[in-house]
Amino acid sequence: MTANDSSPHHLQLTRDGQLRHFLTLDGLNRALLTDILDTADSFIEVGERTIKKVPLLRGRTVVNLFFESSTRTRSTFELAAKRLSADVLNLDISTSATSKGESLSDTLLNLEAMASDMFVVRHSQSGAPHFIAESVTPGVAIINAGDGRHAHPTQAMLDMLTIRQKKGQFEGLKVAIVGDVLHSRVARSQIRALNELGAGEVRIIAPGTLLPKDVESLGCKVEYDMTRGMKDLDVVIMLRLQKERMEGALLPSEREFYRLYGLNQQKLALAHPDCIVMHPGPINRGVEIESAVADGPQSVILNQVTNGIAIRMAVMSMAMGGQVAERQQKLSERGQA
């Protein structure tokens, strides 16, 4: 075993390259990302039926482990698991055993002892899902639902699904991500996905105080001036201003931020006329985005929510499939030995 085997992207794939966890987009190639999008396309059709359920994960137990609060992500993961016929347990850890002094590892081992098959993990610490997959419960499929400032891979993939739906392909697209990149795990995953899928240009539009130090090494251009940055865009992705994460005075005021980096109709008019407007939610109307734009004809914000269920169904069924295939392979190898 080399040191590399425990890195997230080796950990999350089986020997023959199937997903077995979904921790980060790092190390996932274009073919696998495209497989995820294609599988999600098939699940969109399931969501349009009267009976929105398929029996793929029947009898499997999925535990939503949210160490950090969330409404949309948690509820779409829950719906995704239920539409795959899994049994779902929702644990809001901040109000449960850990507050009685139980360690994280003990909580997880207890859940594993209840024969859980999959943990969907959101945690404020970067790397927590990786830690769980690697050393706490290796037999359980781990899906990262957002960890610290590190990654939010299902959000990035549902954004890619939305872009592909509306634009048909990624080649040649000019995409901008606007706002609080510094605190955004979504932005990191989006940049990685857009580059791997072959987008023409990825731009970051943000004030210097909301940019991470290494931003250009992520593979994007930086633009401080939004009127310049909006030119020729096919896709504009607004980020939420993470007020609860603001430490110290990174911004003069919300009003100042809105004036410079908020998306209104005048600024949107600088982009291509068919430029789509995206936002991971929850939106702060009048802080990052004007209501007329959020509710306007170019907005695909609610399509993103619908697509979120399909992407989560795809990732969950692929990771569970990788786990069972691998287990089966090991059993047959043992049988032959």
Added chain:
Amino acid sequence: MTALLDIDQLLDQMEGGLRQVLEQRGIESPVLIGIRTGGVWLADVLSKRLGTEEPFGELDISFYRDDFSRIGLNPRVKPSSLPFDTEGRDIILIDDVIMSGRTIRAAMNEIFDYGRPASIILATLIDLGARELPIQPDVTGRALALESHQRVKLRGPDPLRVELQEAGQ
């Protein structure tokens, strides 16, 4: 061997068989559903031959397979598409080859998730026997008994042809 597997003969057989069953049961406006991939090609041909007015449905049974816990998810799954309401309809379910019967079980489970059909008629191009479930086609192009080293496969969509492969060749 080629003569035995003449596709036009097999399709004539299926068409004739279907017309007979529809008449016996007094069904006037059936809808066709093909199972991906071969069954869809056949549904296309048979809907023209039978003159059905509605477009045929396409079923991908990947989400309903009973071997998920052994082999995981089929990576080439495509969306199913049933461009009509199945509730109360008489359905002709079409596949290229029937063997264990597991594909048909999965397909029927999926159809019922769209609604409760009045009836389902099963039509297959080739019946290889070796059934593992109590499922039998109402109409078959031809029953074949293969040697263990032989495989049969429908190629298409244009032209459709049945290939008999000898293992090791």
